[in-house]
Amino acid sequence: AQSVAQPEDQVNVAEGNPLTVKCTYSVSGNPYLFWYVQYPNRGLQFLLKYITGDNLVKGSYGFEAEFNKSQTSFHLKKPSARVSDSALYFCAVRDADRGSTLGRLYFGRGTQLTVWP
Amino acid sequence: GAGVSQSPSNKVTEKGKDVELRCDPISGHTALYWYRQSLGQGLEFLIYFQGNSAPDKSGLPSDRFSAERTGGSVSTLTIQRTQQEDSAVYLCASRFDRGGYTFGSGTRLTVV
Numbered sequence: 001a002q003s004v005a006q007p008e009d010q011v012n013v014a015e016g017n018p019l020t021v022k023c024t025y026s027v028s029g030n031p032y033l034f035w036y037v038q039y040p041n042r043g044l045q046f047l048l049k050y051i052t053g054d055n056l057v058k059g060s061y062g063f064e065a066e067f068n069k070s071q072t073s074f075h076l077k078k079p080s081a082r083v084s085d086s087a088l089y090f091c092a093v094r095d096a097d098r099g100s101t102l103g104r105l106y107f108g109r110g111t112q113l114t115v116w117p
Numbered sequence: 118g119a120g121v122s123q124s125p126s127n128k129v130t131e132k133g134k135d136v137e138l139r140c141d142p143i144s145g146h147t148a149l150y151w152y153r154q155s156l157g158q159g160l161e162f163l164i165y166f167q168g169n170s171a172p173d174k175s176g177l178p179s180d181r182f183s184a185e186r187t188g189g190s191v192s193t194l195t196i197q198r199t200q201q202e203d204s205a206v207y208l209c210a211s212r213f214d215r216g217g218y219t220f221g222s223g224t225r226l227t228v229v
Contacts, residue, residue, distance in 0.1 A: 036220075043121070043208060043220040044160075090160065103148060103212060104173065109159035 002027050002093050006108035013081045013115055021076040021111045023091030032094040033074040034105065035065055039087045047089075050074060061085070081115045088112050119143075121211050121221035129227045130199055138194040138224045142211030146219070149192050150212070151176075151184060154223070155205040163207075166192060199228045 003026045013019045025031055032051050036044040048059025055067045065076045074091060091108040122141040130136050142149050151163040162176040166186045177183070181200075186192040196203055206223040 034218075041222070041225075043123075043222040044210075045220075046217060049217075103218075104150065104162060104165055105160075105210075105218065106162070107152075107160040 002106045004091050004093050004106055004108040006089075006091055006111045008111050009109070010112045010114065013113070015083055015115050015117050016080050019078050019081040019085070019113065019115070021089050021091075021113060023074045023076065023108060024072050025074060025091070025093045026072065027093055031067075031072075031074075033065075033067065034092040034094065035059065035063070035074075035076050036090045036092060037087045038090065038110075044090065047076070083115050083117055086113055086115050121209055121219050123207075123209050123221035123224050125224060126222065127225045127227075129229060132201060132228055133198055135195065135197045136199055136226065138196075138207050138226070140192045140194070140209030140211075140221060142190065142192070142209070143213070143219055144190070146211035146213045147189065148212040149186060150210045150218075151192070151194050152208045152210070153205045154208055158205075160208065163194070196226075199226075201228045204228045 005024045007022055034049045035047040037047050038044050047063050048057050048065055050057045050067045058064045063078050065074055067074050089111050092105045094105055124139045149166040153161045153163055164171055164184050165173040168189045169186050181197045184194045204227050206225050208223045210218045210220045212218045
């Protein structure tokens with residue numbers, strides 16, 4: 001069965017410092033991994049995804065994530081945090097594109113990122 | 118439209134009443150998903166549609182919850198005899214074939 005863990009409910013970081021939001025996953029086949037961001041009273045916005053290829057994936061707003069197969073991790077990173085990055089971040093893994101669950105996303109519980117000035 | 122549209126954006130209802138939540142996906146998107154976001158619970162899968170059929174209803178929490186999709190487009194999630202624990206944000210997402218997912222802004226349901 002597919003599952004995602006985000007071990008930190010909250011991450012606090014000073015503006016200008018690097019940030020990391022952690023995610024580990026469990027899948028039965030090849031992992032298709034995603035990061036989404038949610039601002040207050042808004043839906044989920046896509047940040048980046050890993051399907052295949054380079055382990056370092058670059059996404060929107062200067063975010064990147066590193067796929068580590070041996071550690072089954074897909075941590076979200078940004079070299080220099082901004083106050084506007086403060087939001088709720090979700091890691092997700094996708095089910096296989098077959099059968100009755102076609103492409104269903106399994107989400108972590110979310111990590112609230114706060115960047116203080 | 119350009120995105121996934123959900124209505125209403127906010128709904129306050131009395132316990133025991135029925136509610137209908139609407140999702141209007143991106144035109145041409147064949148797959149449609151409903152999720153529920155409760156405080157501290159993350160996103161919980163409810164149901165998946167491919168066209169008008171629902172191959173996966175495994176996430177519906179009880180028989181008070183049902184959903185339908187007509188014309189391969191608009192979907193309605195119905196909650197009968199609402200309970201306070203149904204209070205949450207209900208999110209809809211659509212997807213074309215094997216493409217990316219687009220989420221709506223959600224419906225915030227409050228049962229009082």
